[in-house]
Amino acid sequence: MQYSSQAVAKPYFIAAIGLFIGQILFGLIIGTQYVIGDFLFPEIPFNVARMVHTNLLIVWLLFGFMGAAYYLVPEEAERELFSPKLAIAMFWIFLVAGALTIVGYLAVPYATLAAVTGNDLLPTMGREFLEQPTITKVGIVVVALAFLYNIGMTIITGRKTVINIVLLTGLTGLAVLFLFSFYNPINLVLDKMFWWWVVHLWVEGVWELIMGAILAFVLIRLTGVDREVIEKWLYVIIAMALITGIIGTGHHYYWIGTPEYWQWWGSIFSALEPIPFFMMTVFAFTMVNRRRKEHPNKAATLWALGTAVMAFLGAGVWGFLHTLAPVNFYTHGSQITAAHGHMAFYGAYVLVVITMISYAWPHLQHNAPAANGRAQLLEMWSFWLMTISIVFITLFLTGAGILQVYLQRVSDTPLPFMVVQDKIALFYWLRLYTGLIFFAGLCLYVYSFFAKGKESLASS
Amino acid sequence: MDTSRQHDSGALPGDFAIWIFIFAELLVFGVFFLAYAFSRANNVELFNESQLELNRLAGAVNTIVLLTSSYFVVRAVASIRANDTRHCGHWLLAAIAVGGVFLIIKMFEFGEKFSAGVSLSTNTFFMFYLSLTFFHFMHVILGMVILAAVLLKTRRGGYSADDHTGVETGASYWHMVDLVWLILFPLVYVIH
Amino acid sequence: MSTKPLIRPCTLIWLVLLALTGLTYFVGKSGVTGMAVVSFVLLTTLFKSQMVVDYFMGLKHVRPFWRGLLFGYLLLVCSMIGLAYYLSLA
Numbered sequence: 001m002q003y004s005s006q007a008v009a010k011p012y013f014i015a016a017i018g019l020f021i022g023q024i025l026f027g028l029i030i031g032t033q034y035v036i037g038d039f040l041f042p043e044i045p046f047n048v049a050r051m052v053h054t055n056l057l058i059v060w061l062l063f064g065f066m067g068a069a070y071y072l073v074p075e076e077a078e079r080e081l082f083s084p085k086l087a088i089a090m091f092w093i094f095l096v097a098g099a100l101t102i103v104g105y106l107a108v109p110y111a112t113l114a115a116v117t118g119n120d121l122l123p124t125m126g127r128e129f130l131e132q133p134t135i136t137k138v139g140i141v142v143v144a145l146a147f148l149y150n151i152g153m154t155i156i157t158g159r160k161t162v163i164n165i166v167l168l169t170g171l172t173g174l175a176v177l178f179l180f181s182f183y184n185p186i187n188l189v190l191d192k193m194f195w196w197w198v199v200h201l202w203v204e205g206v207w208e209l210i211m212g213a214i215l216a217f218v219l220i221r222l223t224g225v226d227r228e229v230i231e232k233w234l235y236v237i238i239a240m241a242l243i244t245g246i247i248g249t250g251h252h253y254y255w256i257g258t259p260e261y262w263q264w265w266g267s268i269f270s271a272l273e274p275i276p277f278f279m280m281t282v283f284a285f286t287m288v289n290r291r292r293k294e295h296p297n298k299a300a301t302l303w304a305l306g307t308a309v310m311a312f313l314g315a316g317v318w319g320f321l322h323t324l325a326p327v328n329f330y331t332h333g334s335q336i337t338a339a340h341g342h343m344a345f346y347g348a349y350v351l352v353v354i355t356m357i358s359y360a361w362p363h364l365q366h367n368a369p370a371a372n373g374r375a376q377l378l379e380m381w382s383f384w385l386m387t388i389s390i391v392f393i394t395l396f397l398t399g400a401g402i403l404q405v406y407l408q409r410v411s412d413t414p415l416p417f418m419v420v421q422d423k424i425a426l427f428y429w430l431r432l433y434t435g436l437i438f439f440a441g442l443c444l445y446v447y448s449f450f451a452k453g454k455e456s457l458a459s460s
Numbered sequence: 461m462d463t464s465r466q467h468d469s470g471a472l473p474g475d476f477a478i479w480i481f482i483f484a485e486l487l488v489f490g491v492f493f494l495a496y497a498f499s500r501a502n503n504v505e506l507f508n509e510s511q512l513e514l515n516r517l518a519g520a521v522n523t524i525v526l527l528t529s530s531y532f533v534v535r536a537v538a539s540i541r542a543n544d545t546r547h548c549g550h551w552l553l554a555a556i557a558v559g560g561v562f563l564i565i566k567m568f569e570f571g572e573k574f575s576a577g578v579s580l581s582t583n584t585f586f587m588f589y590l591s592l593t594f595f596h597f598m599h600v601i602l603g604m605v606i607l608a609a610v611l612l613k614t615r616r617g618g619y620s621a622d623d624h625t626g627v628e629t630g631a632s633y634w635h636m637v638d639l640v641w642l643i644l645f646p647l648v649y650v651i652h
Numbered sequence: 653m654s655t656k657p658l659i660r661p662c663t664l665i666w667l668v669l670l671a672l673t674g675l676t677y678f679v680g681k682s683g684v685t686g687m688a689v690v691s692f693v694l695l696t697t698l699f700k701s702q703m704v705v706d707y708f709m710g711l712k713h714v715r716p717f718w719r720g721l722l723f724g725y726l727l728l729v730c731s732m733i734g735l736a737y738y739l740s741l742a
Contacts (some may be wrong), residue, residue, distance in 0.1 A: 236480045242485060261580045261587045268491050275484070470715040483721075490729050497736035504740045520677035524670055530708050533664040537710075538662070628710075635709045639701055643726075645673075647696050647733060648681035651690050 005081035012067030019060035064353030077158025162231035170209030189257035224292035241276040263325040274316030284308035297370035299379035303355035310347025335401035372453020385441030400427035474629030518650040529558040539561035543621035
């Protein structure tokens with residue numbers, strides 16, 4: 001690596017993968033609880049395991065984004081990170097706070113957690129994905145501000161590239177929008193409206209900027225294509241993401257008590273949200289096809305292309321399937337939603353973080369442009385195992401969802417929720433088995449870090 | 461970049477990036493137009509009745525206004541291609557001023573409707589009418605801001621016959637704004 | 653330099669566009685309805701829009717692909733509007 005301070009990315013990447021493993025373990029737990037209802041009850045009830053699963057996902061992705069930023073910003077800005085010490089300090093604060101929060105979820109009843117953490121002083125607990133105690137949320141803000149300060153100062157005093165600016169914009173947006181998690185209106189309609197300002201404007205807004213910037217960075221280095229070409233694509237992609245995604249927030253406002261015009265605005269704009277993802281796919285493949293060199297990190301190239309394709313399928317296509325108001329009226333909150341959610345998160349954000357780690361780790365750990373052949377092969381196996389597993393998980397949940405929507409809502413004789421859940425249990429079993437394969441793929445990915453090659457490492 | 465060569469090379473005028481925006485905007489408006497048209501087919505009585513409350517004359521005058529503003533922009537581009545910076549600036553200023561007239565007429569229309577108690581929630585027709593014209597209104601403002609930026613650079617002597625990509629870029633965007641209205645007016649104000 | 657035309661081409665186009673706009677307005681004012689009238693209005697719109705594309709945007713001189721793309725867009729939108737109108741008469 002070019003700058004020694006890029007090394008601060010290492011602990012972030014390690015934590016990210018570690019928490020990813022935790023996320024999947026808890027995913028397997030709740031997948032089991034879907035079909036064996038009292039599995040691990042009462043020690044780890046479903047709602048607690050679910051909180052752990054979703055919170056770990058977000059936290060590990062945040063570790064991944066921060067690690068990615070700490071790695072790519074010094075290189076892009078052509079200077080050392082402003083304060084490596086601050087980065088390491090924030091790492092430990094974030095990790096410990098996160099760990100304590102997870103322990104809190106598991107060790108005590110949620111109401112007790114709320115009481116002992118002083119939730120009544122500023123109530124922010126109790127909302128999906130934002131279950132963290134208020135003090136944890138404050139901790140996240142502090143860590144985010146320090147992180148932005150560190151990255152921001154590095155960029156301001158260094159070279160300002162398009163990639164840097166887009167990344168910084170996305171990360172700043174992430175931090176600012178998180179502040180809405182502190183806003184907890186009494187009015188339920190407003191409560192839900194603003195909740196989406198965190199969730200939607202994150203994953204269908206500023207996170208797309210972060211994803212685009214990381215992908216552009218990796219593609220420049222893997223393909224050697226002109227920076228100008230790649231940066232122009234990046235501008236166009238994020239412009240489309242914002243043009244469609246901001247008013248596209250309306251596709252979450254159909255049924256929460258907001259005026260009816262949201263059904264039109266949300267449908268029209270969100271129908272176009274797949275476009276930036278489609279562009280990212282064309283972008284990634286075009287750059288790789290037009291490459292000027294053969295980079296030895298073939299695995300990273302596979303992860304990069306996989307990111308574009310799976311993001312398009314999961315976020316774009318599966319998102320489109322249930323985004324129009326007349327369709328969503330029937331599918332809202334069903335397994336269709338879960339199907340889309342899993343493939344979208346995996347495709348867009350899990351894969352982009354892994355792409356970055358796959359690209360950066362050989363530089364960080366071995367001062368080499370790529371891992372040895374055997375390690376790369378294991379990575380590629382891991383890619384295919386995880387990706388194909390997710391595709392099947394998505395297909396199974398889509399099947400479950402279609403059946404659920406029909407039996408519970410569309411048919412002339414609608415059946416109750418739990419009756420329908422019983423009927424679609426087969427899909428849940430299949431999903432669980434596939435989840436085990438996904439986990440195997442993840443284990444393989446971790447193992448690839450330790451795989452020794454037969455030939456010597458490629459020299460930088 | 462030698463824009464006079466670019467003009468003959470078959471490439472789109474101005475910076476290509478603006479054309480991506482133009483296509484994207486045309487797509488979004490296109491979808492919105494079709495949503496209107498098919499929604500109307502399901503609510504013919506309502507749409508016909510509510511449409512009669514629109515100020516068709518204001519809409520027609522605004523069409524003339526935008527066409528004229530676009531014409532002025534065409535004259536501006538022609539001027540800079542002939543290296544006439546001064547007249548280019550004059551035509552751009554005229555285009556922006558006329559664009560301002562559009563905004564005034566439109567605000568007058570909105571004022572009329574709001575004081576009559578019409579809002580996005582009145583009925584589906586008015587939801588479309590207000591949404592479409594409001595979104596378009598915002599794009600007129602953006603177009604005027606772009607033209608103003610181009611005007612400032614023109615005044616400072618930043619463009620010439622050999623190098624005026626910025627003028628063509630701003631002009632292209634403005635014509636798109638005009639194009640959208642050319643469809644919007646007959647669709648929403650006339651077709652009955 | 654050869655003699656200049658009496659009127660610039662773009663000025664002529666502009667005047668034609670104004671006239672067609674007036675025509676559309678009067679069709680609306682007259683209150684005449686029906687598939688024929690609406691088709692006429694849509695064809696006029698298509699023609700006007702293509703004039704703007706060709707002469708104002710200047711796409712007459714660029715690669716046929718771009719001109720075709722925009723014409724295709726205009727044709728699609730106008731014909732779909734026509735289709736929707738046709739369905740509304742049923």
